[in-house]
Structure formats: C-alpha cells, structure tokens
Amino acid sequence: MASSTTLICDTEAWKDLKGHVEDIKKTHLRDLMSDANRCQSMMMEFDGLFLDYSRQRATIETMDKLLKLAKAAQLAEKISRMFSGDHINSTENRSVLHAALRAPKDAVIKADGKNVVPEVWNVLDKIKDFSEKIRSGSWVGATGKPLKDVVAVGIGGSFLGPLFVHTAIQTDPEALESAKGRQLRFLANIDPVDVARNINGLNPETTLVVVVSKTFTTAETMLNARTLREWITTALGASAVAKHMVAVSTNLALVEKFGIDPNNAFAFWDWVGGRYSVCSAVGVLPLSLQYGFSVVEKFLKGASSIDQHFQSTPFEKNIPVLLGLLSVWNVSFLGYPARAILPYSQALEKFAPHIQQVSMESNGKGVSIDGLPLPYETGEIDFGEPGTNGQHSFYQLIHQGRVIPCDFIGIVKSQQPVYLKGEVVSNHDELMSNFFAQPDALAYGKTPEQLQKENVSENLIPHKTFSGNRPSLSLLLPELTAYSVGQLLAIYEHRVAVQGFVWGINSFDQWGVELGKVLATQVRKQLHSSRTQGTALEGFNYSTTTLLKRYLETSSEPQI
Ligand code: F6P
Numbered sequence: 102m103a104s105s106t107t108l109i110c111d112t113e114a115w116k117d118l119k120g121h122v123e124d125i126k127k128t129h130l131r132d133l134m135s136d137a138n139r140c141q142s143m144m145m146e147f148d149g150l151f152l153d154y155s156r157q158r159a160t161i162e163t164m165d166k167l168l169k170l171a172k173a174a175q176l177a178e179k180i181s182r183m184f185s186g187d188h189i190n191s192t193e194n195r196s197v198l199h200a201a202l203r204a205p206k207d208a209v210i211k212a213d214g215k216n217v218v219p220e221v222w223n224v225l226d227k228i229k230d231f232s233e234k235i236r237s238g239s240w241v242g243a244t245g246k247p248l249k250d251v252v253a254v255g256i257g258g259s260f261l262g263p264l265f266v267h268t269a270i271q272t273d274p275e276a277l278e279s280a281k282g283r284q285l286r287f288l289a290n291i292d293p294v295d296v297a298r299n300i301n302g303l304n305p306e307t308t309l310v311v312v313v314s315k316t317f318t319t320a321e322t323m324l325n326a327r328t329l330r331e332w333i334t335t336a337l338g339a340s341a342v343a344k345h346m347v348a349v350s351t352n353l354a355l356v357e358k359f360g361i362d363p364n365n366a367f368a369f370w371d372w373v374g375g376r377y378s379v380c381s382a383v384g385v386l387p388l389s390l391q392y393g394f395s396v397v398e399k400f401l402k403g404a405s406s407i408d409q410h411f412q413s414t415p416f417e418k419n420i421p422v423l424l425g426l427l428s429v430w431n432v433s434f435l436g437y438p439a440r441a442i443l444p445y446s447q448a449l450e451k452f453a454p455h456i457q458q459v460s461m462e463s464n465g466k467g468v469s470i471d472g473l474p475l476p477y478e479t480g481e482i483d484f485g486e487p488g489t490n491g492q493h494s495f496y497q498l499i500h501q502g503r504v505i506p507c508d509f510i511g512i513v514k515s516q517q518p519v520y521l522k523g524e525v526v527s528n529h530d531e532l533m534s535n536f537f538a539q540p541d542a543l544a545y546g547k548t549p550e551q552l553q554k555e556n557v558s559e560n561l562i563p564h565k566t567f568s569g570n571r572p573s574l575s576l577l578l579p580e581l582t583a584y585s586v587g588q589l590l591a592i593y594e595h596r597v598a599v600q601g602f603v604w605g606i607n608s609f610d611q612w613g614v615e616l617g618k619v620l621a622t623q624v625r626k627q628l629h630s631s632r633t634q635g636t637a638l639e640g641f642n643y644s645t646t647t648l649l650k651r652y653l654e655t656s657s658e659p660q661i
Contacts, residue, residue: 108469109605110477114173118166122434125158130544130570133160145418148406150588152420154574156544157427157506158435167426168416170603176422179602184412186212186372190609191470197609199377199594200408202369203401203587212372224368224382225394231347231367232389235309236283243341248309250284252299253387254325255313257458257614259349260289262379262590263313263387265455266400269448269586272516276392276583285391288329291321296328305336305345309390312348313383315375317355320618326359349382374609376458377594380404380587396583403587411595421592424574425599431506431572432481433604441499442485444510445536448581452510452589453485460597463608470607479604489535500543500567507543507573510589511536514580536575543571624649632658 109115133139133155140155143164159167171177182189186196201210201217209216234240238247253263264287270276288299300308310333312326326346333345347365348356351373356366367382378384380401388397407421416422431437440460442453464480486494488509499505515529526534546569552562576592578585601608623640630636631653638646638653 196372202380229394258375263384399583403584404591407591421595439482
C-alpha cells in the first residue's frame with residue numbers, strides 16, 4: 102500500500118502491472134475482440150448511458166490487476182475523504198466539494214463541520230429569482246429596456262465549463278425554445294479583439310454583463326470587466342452599472358470595490374476549484390439567464406446522478422473509476438502520453454477544450470501530494486474535435502502514426518434530426534456510421550494480405566497498411582439534453598480525480614498556472630515605463646530584449 106513516504110510505483114500492484122505489460126504486448130485487439138465473454142464484461146449501462154471499453158488493450162486479468170492497483174492507492178478511502186469534505190487539496194488547505202453544488206436540497210455534505218448544501222441552495226434560489234426577473238423583463242436596464250443579451254466575462258474555469266454547456270444545449274429543442282430572443286456570449290481573452298467581437302452588434306441598453314471570477318483578481322478578467330464597464334458607462338452614465346453589471350465570485354469584498362452592488366453578486370466558495378466550478382453560480386447564472394433555471398436544474402441533476410453512482414457503485418461497475426484506471430493503464434503502463442476526445446456531435450465541440458483544463462490543470466504534476474518528485478509521468482495530453490471534422494484533420498496520425506487512445510462519444514437521438522427523401526440514411530445516421538466504424542478501423546487496422554486480396558498495387562501496400570491494435574472506448578448517450586450533459590461532465594471530472602488519486606498527486610491545485618499569472622508583471626511594468634518615460638529596456642535576456650525593442654519601436658498602440 103502507498104503511504105505518505107512511498108509512491109504508488111513502489112507497490113506490488115504497480116510492479117505486477119508493469120510485468121503484465123509484456124503479456125499485453127503479445128496480444129492484438131483483433132484477437133481480443135473475438136472473445137465475446139471478454140467484450141461483454143467490458144460493457145455496462147447506467148442511467149441511460151452505455152459504455153463499451155472492449156477496444157482497450159486490456160484483458161479481464163488486466164482489469165483485476167487495475168482494481169488491485171486502486172486498492173493499493175487507497176482509492177475508496179480517497180473518494181470518501183473527498184465527499185466528506187476533508188482538506189484533500191492540502192497545498193491550499195481546502196476541501197474539494199464540487200459535488201455539493203449539484204446535491205439535492207435535503208443532502209448533507211459538510212465542509213469544516215458545516216452542512217454546505219443549504220448555502221448552495223440559497224445561491225441557486227437567488228439565481229432562479231434573478232434570472233426570472235431578467236427574462237420576464239421585470240428587471241430592466243438604465244433606459245427602461247429589457248436586458249436580452251448577456252456577456253459573461255471570465256477565463257479558465259470561469260469560462261470553459263459554461264461555454265461547453267451552453268454550446269452543448271443550445272440546439273436542444275427545449276433549451277432552444279426557452280432561449281428565444283436572447284443571446285449569451287463569453288469574453289475570455291484579454292486580446293482586445295475578443296472584446297470587439299463580443300460587443301459587436303450589442304446595444305449596452307439591452308446588455309447585462311456578468312463578471313465571473315473566483316478570486317476577482319485575475320488580470321485578464323478584471324481588465325475586460327473594466328473595458329465593458331467603460332462601454333456601458335460611456336453610453337449610459339456611471340449609475341447604469343447597478344442595472345447592467347452583476348458578478349459571480351468568492352471574493353465579495355472585491356466585487357463591491359469594483360463598483361458592483363453586493364446584492365447583485367452571486368457567491369461560491371473556496372471548496373470549489375475554478376475548473377470544477379461550472380455547477381456553481383459560475384455556470385448556473387449565465388446559463389439560467391439564457392435558458393431559464395428549470396433547464397439548468399436538469400443539468401445539475403444529471404451531474405448529481407453520476408456523483409451518486411461514483412460514490413456508491415462497486416469499482417468493477419463504476420464508470421468514472423473504470424475510465425480513470427484505464428487512463429492510468431494507458432499512460433503509465435502502455436506509455437501512451439495523449440488522449441483524443443472525439444464526440445460525434447457538433448454540440449459537444451467545446452467539450453475537449455473544457456476537459457483539457459479539467460484534466461491537464463489537475464493532473465499535470467511533477468511531485469506527489471507529499472512533495473516527493475515523481476519517477477513516472479502524470480496527466481495526459483488531451484485534445485479533440487467533433488467527428489467527422491476530426492477525421493479530415495488529424496485522424497491520419499491516429500490511424501497510422503502515433504498511438505493515441507481515443508474516447509468516442511456518440512448520441513443516439515439527434516437534437517436536430519434531418520432526413521432527406523431519397524438519401525440512404527438520415528443525416529444523423531450518416532454521422533453515426535462514422536462513430537461505429539472508426540473504433541474498429543483503429544482496432545483491426547488493415548494487413549498487407551487483405552490489401553493483396555483487394556488487388557492493391559504492390560507499391561501502395563506499405564502505405565495502405567494499418568497496424569491496428571489502437572485502443573479506444575465508446576460512450577453512447579441516449580440524447581444530448583441538459584441532463585446528459587451534466588452526466589458527461591461529472592464522469593470526466595471524477596475520472597480525472599481517480600487518475601490523480603491513483604498517481605498520488607494533488608489534482609486540485611495549479612501552481613504552474615499561478616506561476617504564469619505573475620510572469621507578465623515585469624513586462625507590463627517595463628512597457629508602461631518605456632511608453633510613458635522612454636525608459637530603456639532592462640533586466641531581460643538578449644532574445645526578449647530584441648523582441649520587446651522591435652515591438653515598442655514598431656507598435657501603433659495608443660500612447661498613455
Ligand atoms: O487558469 C488558472 C486559473 O487559476 C483557473 O484555475 C481558474 O479557473 C482561472 O485561473 C480563473 O480564475 P478566476 O476565476 O479567479 O478569475
């Protein structure tokens with residue numbers, strides 16, 4: 102068993118898996134897939150979801166060994182500590198309780214001895230009330246017009262999750278209907294081009310700005326918020342801020358200092374990590390303004406269903422646990438450093454960007470939770486695109502170049518079905534034909550013998566040969582609604598936690614990003630003094646000095 106001074110790689114379970122890799126190297130998915138019993142044991146259903154991981158390079162024995170690894174990593178205890186509100190984010194001395202954000206009203210989840218569920222619901226009720234006022238037009242802007250457009254200003258976790266959910270449900274018939282006549286936009290990048298694009302076509306008189314920042318100190322968000330405040334006050338006068346700007350933050354003192362009435366602020370708590378905050382007011386407020394609280398509540402319920410499954414289902418049938426263990430297997434034992442997230446759904450186009458943050462900010466660590474340097478890599482490189490677009494982009498590499506374990510995500514019922522008379526199949530069936538075909542193409546590949554039988558000319562045979570044996574998993578959702586989007590989110594959040602628990606790292610801090618936040622400070626100071634006082638460049642290396650000099654000399658930035 103791994104203790105605070107040992108690492109998981111020192112356990113017998115880890116060493117056993119290392120040895121087992123040699124057995125797996127002798128197998129090919131072509132053969133593994135012909136064992137129906139094995140395949141059947143690698144499929145499961147929960148609450149409408151269907152998971153098939155039979156195309157992983159794993160046998161029943163591998164799964165047993167991975168479950169033993171979970172035991173050695175004390176996974177059950179770690180999951181239970183998370184849900185009990187223990188300060189498992191030890192470097193920030195915080196609980197990790199994003200599951201409490203979607204818990205039913207009568208649940209009891211404690212942080213520091215206090216049940217947090219009533220506080221969560223106080224904020225949810227406040228959002229419900231406020232969003233109804235805005236949507237019904239009983240809250241109007243400074244000139245008496247209803248506020249039909251919302252710009253949510255935030256970055257990282259205060260942006261990617263809400264954008265993912267918004268994009269996923271915007272063509273769902275119920276959500277579409279409830280958003281009629283309204284727009285929701287997201288301003289994240291400090292690039293002024295992002296401001297220009299987001300306010301293009303909007304009228305300050307009918308726009309509500311929601312400033313979303315856990316800390317209310319993030320440089321990008323605060324400058325963007327000041328820029329939109331200027332946009333509003335220039336058009337409508339300083340007092341318009343009270344009607345046109347609200348905030349979501351854990352730092353209500355700074356919200357007030359910014360000039361937003363604390364009554365128009367929606368709180369969350371330090372036990373919610375930024376990248377895990379979409380189920381707090383961070384996501385719930387902008388999404389409720391756009392779709393109404395009742396739609397967003399379904400999203401919370403979907404996530405909660407997975408929370409309960411994760412907490413109470415035996416590991417051999419527990420979707421986030423199995424997915425997490427398989428990711429550890431792929432990264433740490435088979436040596437595959439990346440993972441492709443391939444939803445066959447345009448509505449899920451922002452899923453991979455969100456999971457990039459959830460996964461890579463959580464598990465891209467170099468030391469154990471106790472500060473020991475790690476002799477093994479953690480985290481994986483996540484990327485993805487919706488199918489079929491990805492097929493025409495990077496699938497060549499996936500089929501013939503590097504081996505990248507793939508997550509195929511498919512939807513049974515389209516949000517917007519189309520069938521053209523005379524076509525062989527409906528448009529959604531056409532999409533899904535690819536969803537079903539790609540995993541087999543990766544698993545089986547194509548042999549020279551097959552190509553010879555197809556009379557492929559000799560010189561092309563090497564080019565058209567595919568080794569196969571490339572792992573993937575398939576997750577099938579019955580439909581893409583607010584509820585199933587909540588399920589999908591929670592599966593990946595918990596899967597990432599499982600990986601971090603097994604690797605023995607802290608998946609809930611982000612010191613690498615904190616470093617990035619301070620790095621620009623010196624340059625910012627230099628740009629200011631060079632532009633205002635002509636101060637010479639100082640303290641940078643030759644390369645940066647050359648680049649800065651060129652930028653300053655040739656830039657057409659307005660002078661301060
Ligand atoms: O990107 C790093 C990060 O610290 C994220 O964890 C967080 O979601 C983001 O910055 C934004 O921070 P804030 O919500 O405090 O503005």
